[in-house]
Amino acid sequence: MNVVSVVDILSGHVSKNTEITIQGWIRTRRDSKANISFLDLYDGSCINSLQIIACDKLHNYKNEILRLTSGCSVIIVGIIVKSIGIKQHIEVIAKNIKILGWIEDPSTYPITAKKHTMEYLREVSHLRPRTNIIGAVARIRDTLSQSIHNFLHKQGFIWIPTPIITACDTEGSSKMFCVSTSETQQILNNPNKKLHHTHDAYDFFSKKAFLTVSGQLNAEAYACALSRVYTFGPTFRAEYSNTNRHLAEFWMIEPEAAFMTLDDIIILAESLLKNIIRILLEKRSDDIKYLADKINKNIITILENFSEIKFNHIEYTEAIKLLEICNRKFNNPIHWGTDLFSEHEKYLSEEYFKSPVIIKNSPKNIKAFYMRLNDDNKTVASMDILVPGIGEIIGGSQREERLSKLDQRLQENCLKQENYWWYRDLRRYGTVPHSGFGLGFERLMIYVTGIKNIRDVIPFPRTSKNINF
Amino acid sequence: MNVVSVVDILSGHVSKNTEITIQGWIRTRRDSKANISFLDLYDGSCINSLQIIACDKLHNYKNEILRLTSGCSVIIVGIIVKSIGIKQHIEVIAKNIKILGWIEDPSTYPITAKKHTMEYLREVSHLRPRTNIIGAVARIRDTLSQSIHNFLHKQGFIWIPTPIITACDTEGSSKMFCVSTSETQQILNNPNKKLHHTHDAYDFFSKKAFLTVSGQLNAEAYACALSRVYTFGPTFRAEYSNTNRHLAEFWMIEPEAAFMTLDDIIILAESLLKNIIRILLEKRSDDIKYLADKINKNIITILENFSEIKFNHIEYTEAIKLLEICNRKFNNPIHWGTDLFSEHEKYLSEEYFKSPVIIKNSPKNIKAFYMRLNDDNKTVASMDILVPGIGEIIGGSQREERLSKLDQRLQENCLKQENYWWYRDLRRYGTVPHSGFGLGFERLMIYVTGIKNIRDVIPFPRTSKNINF
Numbered sequence: 001m002n003v004v005s006v007v008d009i010l011s012g013h014v015s016k017n018t019e020i021t022i023q024g025w026i027r028t029r030r031d032s033k034a035n036i037s038f039l040d041l042y043d044g045s046c047i048n049s050l051q052i053i054a055c056d057k058l059h060n061y062k063n064e065i066l067r068l069t070s071g072c073s074v075i076i077v078g079i080i081v082k083s084i085g086i087k088q089h090i091e092v093i094a095k096n097i098k099i100l101g102w103i104e105d106p107s108t109y110p111i112t113a114k115k116h117t118m119e120y121l122r123e124v125s126h127l128r129p130r131t132n133i134i135g136a137v138a139r140i141r142d143t144l145s146q147s148i149h150n151f152l153h154k155q156g157f158i159w160i161p162t163p164i165i166t167a168c169d170t171e172g173s174s175k176m177f178c179v180s181t182s183e184t185q186q187i188l189n190n191p192n193k194k195l196h197h198t199h200d201a202y203d204f205f206s207k208k209a210f211l212t213v214s215g216q217l218n219a220e221a222y223a224c225a226l227s228r229v230y231t232f233g234p235t236f237r238a239e240y241s242n243t244n245r246h247l248a249e250f251w252m253i254e255p256e257a258a259f260m261t262l263d264d265i266i267i268l269a270e271s272l273l274k275n276i277i278r279i280l281l282e283k284r285s286d287d288i289k290y291l292a293d294k295i296n297k298n299i300i301t302i303l304e305n306f307s308e309i310k311f312n313h314i315e316y317t318e319a320i321k322l323l324e325i326c327n328r329k330f331n332n333p334i335h336w337g338t339d340l341f342s343e344h345e346k347y348l349s350e351e352y353f354k355s356p357v358i359i360k361n362s363p364k365n366i367k368a369f370y371m372r373l374n375d376d377n378k379t380v381a382s383m384d385i386l387v388p389g390i391g392e393i394i395g396g397s398q399r400e401e402r403l404s405k406l407d408q409r410l411q412e413n414c415l416k417q418e419n420y421w422w423y424r425d426l427r428r429y430g431t432v433p434h435s436g437f438g439l440g441f442e443r444l445m446i447y448v449t450g451i452k453n454i455r456d457v458i459p460f461p462r463t464s465k466n467i468n469f
Numbered sequence: 470m471n472v473v474s475v476v477d478i479l480s481g482h483v484s485k486n487t488e489i490t491i492q493g494w495i496r497t498r499r500d501s502k503a504n505i506s507f508l509d510l511y512d513g514s515c516i517n518s519l520q521i522i523a524c525d526k527l528h529n530y531k532n533e534i535l536r537l538t539s540g541c542s543v544i545i546v547g548i549i550v551k552s553i554g555i556k557q558h559i560e561v562i563a564k565n566i567k568i569l570g571w572i573e574d575p576s577t578y579p580i581t582a583k584k585h586t587m588e589y590l591r592e593v594s595h596l597r598p599r600t601n602i603i604g605a606v607a608r609i610r611d612t613l614s615q616s617i618h619n620f621l622h623k624q625g626f627i628w629i630p631t632p633i634i635t636a637c638d639t640e641g642s643s644k645m646f647c648v649s650t651s652e653t654q655q656i657l658n659n660p661n662k663k664l665h666h667t668h669d670a671y672d673f674f675s676k677k678a679f680l681t682v683s684g685q686l687n688a689e690a691y692a693c694a695l696s697r698v699y700t701f702g703p704t705f706r707a708e709y710s711n712t713n714r715h716l717a718e719f720w721m722i723e724p725e726a727a728f729m730t731l732d733d734i735i736i737l738a739e740s741l742l743k744n745i746i747r748i749l750l751e752k753r754s755d756d757i758k759y760l761a762d763k764i765n766k767n768i769i770t771i772l773e774n775f776s777e778i779k780f781n782h783i784e785y786t787e788a789i790k791l792l793e794i795c796n797r798k799f800n801n802p803i804h805w806g807t808d809l810f811s812e813h814e815k816y817l818s819e820e821y822f823k824s825p826v827i828i829k830n831s832p833k834n835i836k837a838f839y840m841r842l843n844d845d846n847k848t849v850a851s852m853d854i855l856v857p858g859i860g861e862i863i864g865g866s867q868r869e870e871r872l873s874k875l876d877q878r879l880q881e882n883c884l885k886q887e888n889y890w891w892y893r894d895l896r897r898y899g900t901v902p903h904s905g906f907g908l909g910f911e912r913l914m915i916y917v918t919g920i921k922n923i924r925d926v927i928p929f930p931r932t933s934k935n936i937n938f
Contacts, residue, residue, distance in 0.1 A: 003728075005625060005696070023696075023727070023728040023901070024696070025694075025899050026899075043695075043696045043727075044694055044695030044696045044697075045625060045695075045696060071898050071899040072899050073899040073900065073901045075728070100899075100900070100901050100902070101870070101896075101898075101899045101900035101901055102899070103897075103898050103899060104897040104898060109898055110894075110898075111898075124891075125690075125891075126687075126690040126891040126892075126894060126895065127690070127694075127894065127898065129690065129691050129694035129695055130693075130694040135694065135695060138627060138629060138691065138695055138698075139627060139695075141628075141629070141630075142627035142628050142629070145628055146618060146622060146628070149615060149618060153615060156474060156514060158607060158608060158611035159610075159611050159614055159615070160607060160610070160611070160928050161610075161703070161720055161927065161928065162928065162929065163718060163928075163929045163931055163936075163938070164633065164680075164703045164705075164718055165646070165680075165705070165717070165718055165931050165936065166936065167936045167937070168938075177634070177648050177649065177650060177673070178648070178649050178650065179646050179647070179648060179680065180646065180647050180649070181646060181647065181707045204646070204707055204709075204717070204933055204934075205931075205933070205934060205935070205936040206934040206936075207936060209936055211633075211634075211648065218595075218928065218929055218938065221594075221595040221596070221598065221928075221938075222598050222607065222928060224599075225494075225513055225596075225598035225599040225604065226512075226513030226514075226598055226604060226607055226608075227474070227492075227493070227512045227513045227514060228513075229607075233702070233703065234630070234633045234702065234703070236633075236634070238650045238673055240673075248634070248673070249632060249633055249634055251630055258492070258512075259472075259492040259544070401570070422594075422595040422937075422938055423595075425579075425595060425596065426595065427570075428572075428573040429540050429570075429572050429573060429578055429579075429580075429596065430494050430495075430540040430541050430542040430569075430570045430571070430572060431542065431569070431570035432492070432542045432569050432570055433569070458630065459629050459630065459631065459632075459687065459690075459691060460631065460632045460687055462632055462634050462674075464673055464674070465673075465674060465675040466674070467632075467634065467635065467636045467674040467675075467676060467678055468636070468891075469632070469637075469687065469690075469891055
């Protein structure tokens with residue numbers, strides 16, 4: 001039984017006139033008057049479906065083939081032939097079609113062949129990978145993730161799994177999820193039950209436990225021993241904000257490198273983005289073309305130009321000047337010392353530069369405690385990469401490797417030294433200049449797919465009140 | 470500035486007599502009477518360190534070089550030369566040595582060059598990657614993870630990120646962590662504060678939220694659309710058990726494939742294990758040799774034989790017979806219908822077969838509801854792979870694709886159909902035979918490294934009361 005996939009056949013990896021077995025699902029059925037049916041079969045291996053010719057000589061033609069509807073699963077034995085149709089160059093003439101699974105009630109099948117809105121598809125997140133669009137997204141995500149691993153390995157980075165459950169608040173953020181064992185939950189469900197003592201809350205871990213917002217601090221410990229490491233894992237924000245660009249659970253890639261400066265990681269980040277987008281165009285051109293057709297016709301040009309495009313490097317101070325003199329009315333006032341809002345990012349990357357922008361050396365007051373203090377004592381060695389249409393896609397910095405300066409920054413941020421005892425140790429013992437950045441994987445996905453809502457580029461999105469699958 | 474890594478030099482990728490810059494940390498310093506010091510430098514790029522020759526012509530020889538201790542960070546400019554020593558074939562003659570970071574108080578530096586116990590090293594998890602042993606573990610983990618990605622991609626599997634926060638209890642287990650927002654935690658910290666209503670407990674997601682124990686059910690939704698998918702992500706168990714083999718947070722690889730039967734995934738699992746172990750031996754032989762020397766001298770033979778070894782396939786019913794007639798006194802009684810304990814697994818894989826064992830078709834009562842019911846109505850199409858020294862390393866099954874049987878199994882397990890509405894949909898609409906398995910990544914790590922305690926093969930282990938880094 002020579003089992004092959006749709007992409008094997010359509011890419012010409014299997015010779016014509018070969019008998020093959022192919023398994024998948026029906027996309028559409030079209031019957032001609034000549035007692036022949038044309039079945040479009042997909043199996044997820046590529047965006048294109050395979051045309052199957054089923055004629056009435058098949059023993060189950062009348063009682064089964066003519067009842068096939070979108071979504072039915074089949075196993076087909078047939079011969080690969082050159083197609084005489086204009087839509088495809090290859091097709092399969094079926095010798096046997098076995099139906100594996102019917103659609104319970106075709107009139108209520110949620111994924112019909114017609115176009116559905118993205119909002120509707122989110123309500124059937126378990127079935128939406130059966131659509132062309134979500135299938136394309138899944139393959140693109142896979143290719144991107146694999147090329148990120150490959151790129152970083154070629155640069156000598158090794159993957160480390162930093163902890164998901166943590167006692168440490170990297171960003172000094174209040175938007176963290178708490179983790180406890182079910183006993184706690186049971187107490188909550190029964191508020192009349194008295195807690196024996198407050199430590200019940202800390203149950204399993206004997207102290208407050210959170211879901212990580214970043215693996216960076218832990219990654220630094222490994223970079224200060226193995227030189228080049230990266231994380232690739234889920235991170236969390238208990239953000240109630242209901243936007244197109246925020247998820248409560250999303251994946252981040254965080255390279256961290258000893259002996260690298262701010263400028264070194266800017267070069268690394270830029271070449272990472274250019275490399276993976278070039279590979280994406282090579283490997284998933286069919287999927288990208290499909291998205292260009294259905295979602296955003298500019299996406300191919302954007303991606304093709306990306307590897308040649310100039311990233312504009314700009315100091316935070318310069319960026320503020322540009323925003324102050326631009327005669328644009330912003331909803332949020334901007335002046336030196338304030339953080340950029342989405343509208344400012346959009347102006348810079350979409351209107352002023354019309355290309356990616358790297359903003360360097362932001363004021364220390366709007367940045368995390370671990371960023372390296374510059375000599376002006378006002379700014380830190382930070383960098384944020386903004387891309388048109390998305391805003392921030394990468395944020396990074398050179399880390400403060402000097403213990404006295406780190407302690408000063410902890411104090412300024414009202415953070416206790418003893419909570420960062422092990423992080424301080426990295427500076428007490430053989431400290432080195434080191435830098436790193438975080439790449440939001442789903443932000444990258446919306447950039448390369450042209451899909452507007454971040455909920456549509458992750459299989460089962462998690463946002464406030466949204467945990468149905 | 471021709472910056473290279475230790476592995477670049479030792480592997481001969483940089484020609485002799487080249488001037489290079491190298492950055493790293495001092496492992497040891499040895500001074501000869503001839504006013505020459507020998508520095509061993511590591512940078513994490515490989516297990517071996519590089520010998521640096523520093524002579525008293527260096528301007529800072531007396532006041533700095535002679536004060537260097539284990540852990541100091543340096544940047545060295547020097548010339549690569551053939552070594553006249555017997556321990557190394559290549560060394561670097563330093564022209565300049567700049568000290569980047571000293572050790573605050575060398576007498577209290579936790580990572581001295583002497584041997585430390587693994588228990589002690591766990592207390593300094595942030596510094597232990599600086600040891601040879603944990604460095605080797607990190608590189609091995611990286612190579613294994615990358616070769617798992619590569620192997621599965623070659624087989625047409627695509628990576629999907631299944632959700633970490635979930636409302637769904639895949640294994641019907643009570644050992645799940647709960648997730649809530651900080652407000653809940655604040656209420657817990659102040660037990661006198663009354664909850665307004667019980668739904669406060671569900672805060673962010675409007676329903677009970679847990680940390681996933683497996684991405685399988687979600688992966689099935691994608692396999693039933695894209696044919697071959699896998700997860701590679703963290704999973705969680707709120708296990709209080711304090712053993713060498715359990716973590717509260719660990720990584721799993723879960724391939725899930727449409728149209729695959731139990732036998733198909735057994736073949737897949739076996740060839741995955743053999744493939745990645747072969748690649749590990751090729752790529753990380755130095756690290757494996759180091760571990761063989763320090764931890765378990767048999768490990769090289771075990772791994773070298775692995776690709777040739779016969780996996781013994783055995784029915785659960787046969788396994789029980791072997792255990793019943795073996796005249797061994799087990800602490801836990803065993804008979805048909807009971808789950809195997811560690812002692813039984815050990816007997817089968819370590820004593821009886823002396824090789825990996827695959828136990829197939831276990832009783833439905835000891836297995837999860839989603840496993841495919843066999844025709845005997847008593848067993849399910851399950852498989853567990855046991856390896857000597859570890860026990861279960863892989864667990865998998867063919868999934869129940871027939872809706873009526875699935876509903877029967879849900880009922881038998883006292884699980885509510887409505888909680889599995891979307892999982893049932895996969896059977897209502899174009900159902901297909903499909904199968905998958907879960908590979909515990911840290912279990913695999915203890916197998917290939919010979920390290921006894923699972924806490925030593927993950928950077929920052931999470932167990933009960935253990936969340937210090």
